[in-house]
Amino acid sequence: MNTRKVAWAVLILACLIALPMVWASGGKETGNKQITIGVSVGDLRLERWKRDVDYMTQAATKLGAKVYATSADGDQGKQISQIENMLTNGINVLIVIPVGSGVMAPVVEAAHKDKVKVIAYDRIIENSDLDYYITFDMLGVGKLQASYLLGKVAKGRYYLLAGDKEDNNARLFRQGQMMIMQPKIDSGDVKVVGDQWAGGWLSENAMKLTENVLTANNNKIDAILASNDSTAQGAIQALKEQGLAGKIPITGQDADLASCQAIVAGEQTMSVYKPLPKLAAAAVQLAFDVAQGKKITTNATYPNGQKDVPSINLDIIAVDKDNILQTIVADGFHSYDEVYKNVPEAQRPPRPSK
Secondary structure, eight states: OOHHHHHHHHHHHHHHHHHHHHHHTOSSTTTTSOOEEEEEESOTTSHHHHHHHHHHHHHHHHHTOEEEEEEOTTOHHHHHHHHHHHHHHOOSEEEEEOSSTTSOHHHHHHHHHTTOEEEEESSOOOSSOOOEEEEEOHHHHHHHHHHHHHHHOSSEEEEEEEOOTTOHHHHHHHHHHHHHHHHHHHHTSEEEEEEEEOGGGOHHHHHHHHHHHHHHTTTOOSEEEESSHHHHHHHHHHHHHTTOTTTSOBOOSSOOHHHHHHHHTTSOOOEEEOOHHHHHHHHHHHHHHHHTTOOOOOSEEEEOSSSEEEEEEEOOEEEOTTTTIIIIITTTSSOHHHHTTTSOGGGSOOOOOO
């Protein structure tokens, strides 16, 4: 074989060997390799976050992506360690539900060193070069709760029961509430007889705080402005001990099943419904598009202390006994049988037709 033929043979053989490598690295920006979305959850002990992760997983499956989720169980150090492990093992994009909004900045920096973009989910990460934030209208939640409660009790003795004071969301909810409440407080129509923050948003903490407030006020409370369903459930347990459950209007947020059951039973007055399937699906789609290097469209910005973070805001809905069928049940968020489990059949509204 002459020299020219040998050279061509070597070239062809080299191309054949290289072809699988070119194919494996082709396609989308991440190649044909499945996109892995890291999801770091601050605390899966709360029903709310369990549902979010389930919805994210379902949404990712439809897109052909994979969710790698961890729970820090309320431990900030554990969450940072888990995220570091995610980055070491390899993820394409990171979604974070932080335990605390103010301690995750190093995580964002570490992710960026690995060329991984970070999306804060429903809790912003403060003082960081955060890439994106996806949430519901936080101030709007607080305003909706306060407006609704004032519609039930225009004048009276109010107990304000907030979430974890270290959580930026809790502070935003309170800020929104006070936009509505402060003029009523200033006029004297509303007297605040208790103002407490429940650590970790935990029901047991809210219950103890409510017991103390009830004792201090000889049970003379006209309304409870609870910032979410976990705190509302704790307050309801304290009210039950005094035979007051269902007699004092109380707000909530997240439309947890226990609170939806309490709403139809008359123990909780309302909850703010944030359609979690839509939020989770939007977050996964955002993560998927970010991983592919697509152009991202946002509809809001949130200041985090370092920058105005490009954000996506979703709508919220006030849910009570009158519209729970048309919202929670109709969306499939909870089923009719789940919501009305503790209500005698004769007292239930007609089952919706399919």
